[in-house]
Amino acid sequence: MIHGARRGAWSGLRRLTARAQAQMLAAIVVPGPEVAAALGLDLAGAGLLPAASPRHASVLVVAGALPAQLREAAAVLYAQMMRPRAVMALGAGTLAPLPGADVVAELSQPALLDAVRRLRRAIAGGAFRRDAAGFDAPVLRSRTEYVCPMHPEVVRDEPGSCPKCGMTLVPREAQDEGGHAPDAVDASTGMEMEAGRGGGESAYTCPMHPEVVRDEPGSCPKCGMTLVPREAQDEGGHAPDAVDASTGMEMEAGRGGGESAYTCPMHPEVVRDEPGSCPKCGMTLVPRAAAAKDAPEAGHAADAASEAAGGRHAPMDPSGAEHSAAAHTGMDHGAMDHVAGHSTFMSMVAVTRDLPRSPDGLPMDWIEVPFGPLFPGLPGGLSLVLTLDGDTVAGAAAQAPVAAAAAAVADAGGRGLPAAEFARRLGAMDPLAPVAYRLLARRALECAAGVEPDSRGARARAGAAERERLASHLAWLAVFLGRLGLEVHARRSWGLAASMRGADAARIAGLAAAVRVLVRGVRRTPLLETRLAGIGRLAADGRLRGPVARAAGVAADGRVGDPVYGALGFEPVTRPDGDARARLAVRLDEIEQSLRLVRAAGVLDDSGVPGIGAASGTGEALVETPRGGARLAVSVERGRVTAARLDTPSTVLLERIGSLVAQCELGDALTAVASLDLSPWEVVA
Amino acid sequence: MTTVAVLAALLAGAYAVAVLEAWARTGRMRPGGPLFAAAALIGRESFVPRKPDRLFFEAAPVLLLVAAVLAAAVLPWAPGLVIVDLATGALFVNAAFAYVLVALIMAGWGPDGAYAMVGGWRFLGQLIGYSMLIVMPITAVAMRAESLVTTVIVDSQAGVWNIVYQPLGFVLFFIAAMALAFLPPFDLPTAPGELAGGVEAEYAGRRLAVLRLARALLVVAVALATTVFYLGGWRGPWLPPWAWTGLKTLAVAAAMFALGGRLPRVREAHFLAWCWKLGIPLALLNIFVVGLLVLAVP
Known part of the structure; x- marks a missing residue:
């Protein structure tokens, strides 16, 4: 029995199709596959097929706890799925406004395998129900x-x-509902609901x-x-x-104080007091003032366009010129076409006259298309609204609705949080880099308390951080290759990323050969370099950090100068070009580098809480997370954190998205955004 | 009877192509996969978006299906095993394939959704790249056969198959055929991970089943066309002629899937540049060389 059963009585055919559906489980995972991989889940390995769109998905997999903003988006996603549909919750807390989970399991690969088995049974036996209820949530009402x-x-x-x-x-x-932005309705994937x-x-x-x-x-x-x-x-x-x-x-x-006469754009002699349609041609009448104002302007624009050689109206497109030429040499119905915006006729000149122009000069209808916060192919939690001018991106607004987590952690300091609890919260902030942020909290607290870290523990923690970088880069690689259509490599990368979670040094040494084969295979993929060259170029400046900065030729790396890493033989990797190709190359190199560092470290452990006792003071620390250096400043009083300031690499990246994608083709724009490996969770608003 | 046999062969081909595609995509060979997939799709809700162009939305999958079957109707599986042996067969294949564009634009426009629409228009751009590379290599094939009749074209390869006689034409046609069937790396209109399914995004349930069947038939049609034009059609020792056609067609489809899985999706601008700056001059060169060969080697 599932909540999202399809309405209807059982029949022989339906029994058959229910069994087939139980076998073909196409899943869409929230917050995103990269979060699932960071939690150690290999969905393809559990037999769940990837779904390109919620329409084609039959299971919504919730991996980990969802913040409230994403739960609303997930409800929209769920409403877009076709029945029969099911919800599988892995280690999730509250799900509302989503309906209750059909299968609940804890967060681990064996539990996932078992959950898939149970879900298959539930769908085979419960895909249809005579009294199936619809799904409704406040976010869906419109x-x-x-x-x-x-x-x-x-x-x-x-x-x-x-x-x-x-x-x-x-x-x-x-x-x-009053408060919500209208966009929120379609925000998660931009598709209409059922x-x-x-x-x-x-x-x-x-x-x-x-x-x-x-x-x-x-x-x-x-x-x-x-x-x-x-x-x-x-x-x-x-x-x-x-x-x-x-x-x-x-x-x-x-409208101009009651002066409201309506006239037909085609038959100016028709004048009425009320809106309606023209008795002669049936067109909708338009207010007279507007019609009178529009006509000459439109005519002027068209005339100017017909003298396109003069170049004064350069932005006007050639079709405008052709059009007006046709109007003039043709039936001399220029006026008809030029005010045609009001009628069923759509003159390009009239329709595009007031539209904003892009630098390529082609006037087109601009449409706003939401991508995210749960768009397959972008990091879960990143919400991108692209203004499309044809298939060119005319503008972009990027937001991270899940950014509140980072702010909450930074605020938490004000309420005097115990040090251990503070470290735990910072670690839970970004599901994509918990180890790095726990390490950051620990270093900052130790600095504040003046505690010297023991060298063996520091080495083990560096090893754990490298393991996380390995997993993070592999998961990024899987997303990135998947969106380029290299599904064979992507699938292998997902599996490897998921198996890095909690792996010890020996296990990673066992996986190293497979990782190297993957990296070599990606490097040797024909046309990949050509495909990526020049996409998403970002010049290096002081604020960029992490792989994005290193791909632009700057050795900005928090590990440089760290004695622990010095002992492990660390050298930063850089590439000069600053485009998506360079970012791929840097991350591939770093995957191999992290394998070496893990082997050199020997032990991987980041357990234990920072013991700072009842010390007081202020401290600051810098840790190289998988996305770049994160900086934390804390004030501690008698073992409690009273103030904290956090600075993360993704915050800068989010600001750059607008300029990064401007005037790119849509596919290139999304590739550029994906190449940044931005984590919306760590954005500090 | 012939018609029924050819349609059955096409359906069997579509089934095999679906197995191959799933294999290329998931790395697992599941011989029963397409049956399960079809049964599952038929039992799921189908859906009409709220502001559709209903005619376009409903007609697009059917039109794609019709275009693929029409193209395959003039392609022979064996001597006499062809639905219509048109005097203008090679030209007709072209004409039928042109409706693939119409179907995809309709599928993009119909649902009134941004992703689908972008996908549909992308395919229009793609057509501007590949269309000449379908026509011009076929021209050279017809030159050698001195006929547009597809069975005559197969007979013209009695000595040397066209893949040897005009390898350049084969390469160009093969690539253009992949672009025509929007197979990876030319899957710009569907672009998983980029457009949430693109033209397929708003189709579900039985409508999606029709769309997927049509797409599989289209792959069969382009692979069959490649077989007939370049791989000697039904020619081959030991096996019956229809078996050779079937095997060669599946081999072509498998080669397309294998290649597609190993290449990154092309950028629209690159594809157009390669097609026009490189592909068309090469296609002209191919026509010239074949012309010389036809004159020199009677």
Whole structure:
């Protein structure tokens, strides 16, 4: 029995398909496969198939505890999955608003294998249910709002026309709760949620003629366009009209104080007091002022474009020139086309006139596409909203909704946390680098207390940190190769990354040969260097750290000058180019280097708590995490941490994403972001 | 009867191709895999996005299926084992393959989703790269056979297969055929890890099953075309002719999967540059060389 069963009675065919589905478990893992690997889980090894999109997934695997922001995104993801669908929780705490887990297990590979077995049984016997309930969560509720295609700032609760250009407003979905950003609805993967999930019932309306409303799908009697569903108002009590009465008032004012006459863009002699459609051609009437204002401008732009040789309007694209030439030599219906933005005709000149222009000069519709925070192919917890101009990235906004963890740890100091608890919390902050952050806390506390670390313990901790770097780089490699389509290498890399967790020196020595074979195989992959050259170039500056800085030729490495690493024979690896190819090369070299360092260290151990007694003082430490040097300053009073300041490498990387991806092709932009190996968990807001 | 036999052969080919693809992707050979996958997909919910272009959304998988079957309809499995032996067969293959683009654009546009749309338009860019490299090598093949009839083309390879006679044409056609079937490393329209499935992203359940079947048939069709045009079609000793066609077709498909798994996905800009700056001059050179050979060696 599973919560996400498909509604329906059992039949012979359904029994058969349920068994087949139990065999073909396509999984999507949250927060992300890299977190699962850091926790020691090898999902492919447990027989779970990777799903490219939530639509194709049948299992949502929750690895570890999810922060609240990701649980909401995961609920959206779950709603996007097709039934029958199941939730498998591995070592997870609260899941709400997700439904309860169908299979619960602890965080380990044997437990995962057993959980997969149990899940197969549950699906084979419970994929269909006569009384299957729908899934609902506050984050999924939405209402329809109306927005101008040309002026995104114009948003209304009712259909109508834009006070600026008179175009008919088009329906768009927004979230049905005050505080949330509208984007949050689709934030996790940008896909729409399933249709039949309950809530408001649908009415169908024409995107161009909002006055056309039907109960059933069909086409518009006026323009023949396919009707689109419009969600009827939620019964849930919200009255959007009342809420936004003020904006409604603004709209009236914006129209110019009651001077509201409507005219047909094609037949200027048709003038009406009310919105409606033209009795001659059926087009939606537009406010007269707007029509009068628009026409000359559009005509001017087109004329200018036809003199494209003059170059004054260089940004105007050739299609504009062709278009206006056609209009002039043709039927002399220039005016018709130029105000066509208001009608079913879409003149490129009129439609793109007010759009922002990208440096390549091609006017196109810009769309905002959310990637993340749970996008397959980006680090889990990284939320990227790309403004796409065709398939070129015109702008990017990157956020780390899980960054709160780092801030909370830094704040925690203010409340006088016991030192051991502080170290534990810092270690739990970033699931991708717990060892490095525990080590950071320990070093800073020891520095504050003036305690000299014992050399043998320091050596073992360095070994453990190198093991973590090995696992982290391998998991990054798996993600990176997977998104480049090199699935054979990626699969091998996932397995190796997962088996590094908790491995001792002897086990790592046993895995070393397989790791070297993988690294050699990646280096010898034909066309890989050509593929990556020039992508995501970042110049070295003082703030970049870690592999990204070392790939740009700067030997910024917290291990340089550390006597423990000096004794192990450490030398930093650098490459000059600063692009994705150099980052791959640096991390491949570091994987081999970490193998050597682990062997040299001999023992790997980072257990135990920093014993600083009831000391007081301030201390600072720098530890090279897998993503670069992290710095921590602490003040300790009588064994309690009273203040802490944390500085992490991913914070800088997150700031750079905007400039990194600007004007890149979409695929290159995502490759560039992936090449950074950013951990959203350690971002300090 | 012939039609039924060819359609059965195509379905069997699609099944084998699905096994091969899963093997290349997961490293495990599961002979029953496609059966399970199909049974699982049929039992899952299918879904229509909220603002679809319903006609495009529903028609795209079917159109892709039709395009693949139409192309395969003029390709012979054995003497007499062809659905239609058209006088313009080689040209017809081209025309049928052109609808792959239409189907993918429709699948991208239909669901009204950004990932699908980007995937669909990417394939339009890809077509600009590969389309000439489908047509021009076929031109050289038809030159040697002095016919567009596919069975005559097979007969023209009685002595030397075209893969030996015009190796350059074979390499170009092979690569272009992979791009046409959007196989890795040319899987820009689906791009796992980049576009959340791209044109496939909004298809689920039985619609996805049709789409996957169509894609597998398309791979069979391009591999069969490669076999007919370059590998001597049904020619070979000992085995019956249809078995040779089947074996060669599967070998071509396996080679495509093996190659695809070892190369990183191309960048659109690189692909276009290589196709136009390198591929087309080489295709012209191939036509020139084949022309000389046709004149010199009667």
